Amino acid sequence: MSLTSTMTDSGQIVTVNVERIDAAMAIQFKEDMRSETESGASRVILDLSEVKFIDSSGLGAIVAAMKQLGSSRKLDLAGLSPMVDKVFRLTRMDTVFDLYASLNDATAVNNT
Amino acid sequence: MDLKAHSAQIENSMVNSFAYSFQATELDARGGVGTVVERLRRMGLPAARVDDVQIALSEAVNNVVEHAYADTTPGDVDIGCNLDTEQLWISIRDAGLPLPNEALATRKPADLTGPREDLPEGGFGWFLIRELTSAVTYERDNGTNRLSLCFEVGNSCV
Incomplete structure (x- = not known):
């Protein structure tokens, strides 16, 4: 399992425990996200602090994970390393997701 | 030029280009790109460029793994790097299927304006x-694809 999760007042925090979300990892990540978020909070915060690298397959898997949540639930992203942040900005995905520099920043904002 | 200076120059020019090959599987690609990037880092490629190279090279190699060798046993991916004070050129060669129409397509950013369920x-x-x-650049020659990527390095390197 690549993910662990905890419930907090600001939402469900899903922590990614791998350093890469790449082509070799994308399908498993998507499946793990599905089982972690099958039910639960209206806000899910994906903690990417451990992730050092993401490619277009990994990006697609995060988009897929967001779509799996349905329209009434929200996926926010926290703890983006410089490289991960760069991939999100270059592909304009920063217009789709709310990005937070750290998990603390994300939890400080309540259910936007 | 004295002999010592000459051999130093040869050594220098040898250090600045290298080749590396690996099998076109997802895991070998991951390791292969990592090895190439680490080597470039040790050659003095600036950190910001190292990230760019890792992202772009991973995408190029993933395309080979997922498309060029899609219907066959994975063949080899041959990487060639050439770094000078101005530019880094990386070539990626494979013996798989050509790009559609044997040409690079112009790529637009993905359309993110639609509803969430339509996001790419x-x-x-x-x-x-x-x-x-x-x-x-892209060339198809004798059953071989050769994609070349250029990165501006500036003078901060080598």
Whole structure:
């Protein structure tokens, strides 16, 4: 399992425990996200602090994970390393997701 | 030029280009790209460029793994790097299927304006490659694909 999760007042925090979300990892990540978020909070915060690298397959898997949540639930992203942040900005995905520099920043904002 | 200076120059020019090959599987690609990037880092490629190279090269190699060798046993991916004070050129060669129409397509950014359920889950790869490089060339010759990526290095390197 690549993910662990905890419930907090600001939402469900899903922590990614791998350093890469790449082509070799994308399908498993998507499946793990599905089982972690099958039910639960209206806000899910994906903690990417451990992730050092993401490619277009990994990006697609995060988009897929967001779509799996349905329209009434929200996926926010926290703890983006410089490289991960760069991939999100270059592909304009920063217009789709709310990005937070750290998990603390994300939890400080309540259910936007 | 004395002999010592001459041999130092040869050594220098040898250090600045290298080749590396690996099998076109997802895991070998991951390791292969990592090895190439680490070597470039040790050659003095600036950290910001190292990230760009890792992103763009990963996308290019993923395309080979997923498309060029899609219907066959995975063959080899041959990487060639050439770093000078101005530019880094990386060539990626494979013996798989050619690009559609044997040509590079112009890539637009993915359309993110629609409703959430219509958001694209792919098609970001070529766009990232284009954004991170200063030039991209493609040749199909004798059953071989050769994609070349150019990165501006500036004078901060080598």
